[in-house]
Amino acid sequence: MxxxxxxxxxxxxxxxxxxxxxxxxxxxxxxxxALALEHNIADLRRRAGGVPIRVASKSLRIRSVISDILRRDGFAGVLAYTVDEARWLATVAEIPDVLLGYPSVSTAALAALIADDEARARVTLLVDSVEHLDAVDVAAPPSTRGVVRVAIDLDASLRYARGLVHLGVRRSPVHTVGDAKTLARTIAARPGLALVGVMSYEAQVAGVANDVDGAIRNQAIGVVQSRSMRELIRRRGKAIAAIRDVADLEFVNAGGTGSIEATAADPSVTDIAAGSGFFGGHLFDGYAHFxxxxxxxxxxxxxxxxxxxxxxxxxxxxxxxxxxxxxxxxxxxxxxxxxxxxxxxxxxxxxxxxxxxxxxxxxxxxxxxxxxxxxxxxxxxxxxxxxxxxxxxxxxxxxxxxxxxxxxxxxx
The missing domain is CATH 2.40.37.20 (D-serine dehydratase-like domain)
Incomplete structure (x- = not known):
């Protein structure tokens, strides 16, 4: 363009x-x-190097645009932000693969999703604790429902000094390989649940600009991000292997617009999330690599x-x-x-x-x-x-x- x-x-x-x-x-x-959007779609696909991109709907919130992107090669599935939105996209928009990017304890929303056979087959809920599993059972007891698809939210933050230093967002308590395997076994033992995926968002890489004022600051950010990805790729790979010992995973989602290249280098990842990069907000003016x-x-x-x-x-x-x-x-x-x-x-x-x-x-x-x-x-x-x-x-x-x-x- x-x-x-x-x-x-x-x-x-x-x-x-x-x-x-x-x-x-x-x-x-x-x-x-439209021309600028096409440019961004092509650039995201190029940066992913063949790894499918999952569209983060919260950063678009225009159904026709989401559906249009998903018709392109290199894009597969949606990362939704609420249960009701996920059900709407799975049914009205007819999107066959919708991963919920955040846990929910809304009894009404979960019950409506579980009662909808089409939505239940297409939507994967995100969990990081037993309480999230309990919320599903409260919404619809296992004896009254079909199988509910769930994915584990694996924490991708970088931690130093036994957790006293934390780089990244405060998301999931599932951080270690042991944490992941324990939750996977718990899910496998619960009737009416199918563990089908994992999500892991490295915000300290995807969401931190690396081309802002100050060469020393940019250099320091680059060092920390590189170290973080090395640690994460090792830990995530072991965690995914441990979970696969328990369940047959369909997908491992990770990353964001700012980390696509680094995330694509992780062999355990099957798709990468991207959202804001489609419309190109000014936040990304501070990134050096795109x-x-x-x-x-x-x-x-x-x-x-x-x-x-x-x-x-x-x-x-x-x-x-x-x-x-x-x-x-x-x-x-x-x-x-x-x-x-x-x-x-x-x-x-x-x-x-x-x-x-x-x-x-x-x-x-x-x-x-x-x-x-x-x-x-x-x-x-x-x-x-x-x-x-x-x-x-x-x-x-x-x-x-x-x-x-x-x-x-x-x-x-």
Missing amino acids: TEEWRTDPDAYWAAIDAAVRAARLSAPVLAID RPAPAMSFGLDVVRRPARDIVTTLGGGWIASGPPGLDRLPRPVWPADLSYVPAEAAGEVQTPLRGHGARRLDIGDRVWFRHTKSGEPAEHATEAAIIDRGADGGPRVIDVVPTYRGEGKCFL
Whole structure:
């Protein structure tokens, strides 16, 4: 694809703005550049080196886009985030392989899934404790149900000094080979359960930028990430072998957008999760080994001018998950030379922006933003405009598709 977004950002964003205005789409407007999305799909597949990619739905939340990606070679299955979403994707979207990426103790949601024969055959629940197994039995006793598919969440964090130093997210208590084998045996002994997979997310590699300000910091991050992957590949391989002594595993899922190359080098892994890399939020601008195109963006209307060099947009507080900080805020990208007012930043209802770019804006003009990660935009919009640049390079809106919200869904 042309990298106009990098070489001539003013022209790139002006074209996005012109396309949605020509389609008479009102703000807040969510836009997906089809060409940029194709670039990111191809790049993720290249980085995976032949290992199938499992689509992390929480980072897209647009059913038609998820289904479109899954029709491509190199992509298989979904990593869902709630039981109700997993059941919906397995049935309405007809996705045959849905792994739940997080445990659930919702009796109502679990009961509805278990009662649906099609969903129960297609969805795999994630567990990391006996309590999660008990929650399944409470929702539907073994004597009243068919077999429920489950996967073990194997902790992928790096631990030093007997756990006093912990690098990675706080997810599963299943960390050692012994932990994994004990839980596998417990699952195997429980009627009405089938242990079919393992998930293991190395957040300290996938979710930490390695090309930010400070060469020493970047070098230190690289050393820690390399050491972490070496330790994890050894430990994960032994844990998977131990679990396979107990059950015939169908899959071992691991990784994320930021760790694809490293995760693909682990011979125990059968598929790699990726989500935010499809739409290319600005979080990934800080990664050295890849740079996705900004396939998704959103536009907000200028509704006030409180000062000559300040304009105010309606909306803007589309904040990403993670530790609170400026890097979790959307980034204004067009017009150029706009920044937040520190005392207010991105507001839920209005967002003041200041800088030379504000002087060129009138009330009724539009400011374009890039989101940080990817899941948050779809929670603020009911539809997304698909933009194609066409054979002559002229951008135009070729479709408008519903987000999860647009389909009346609010899963979490």
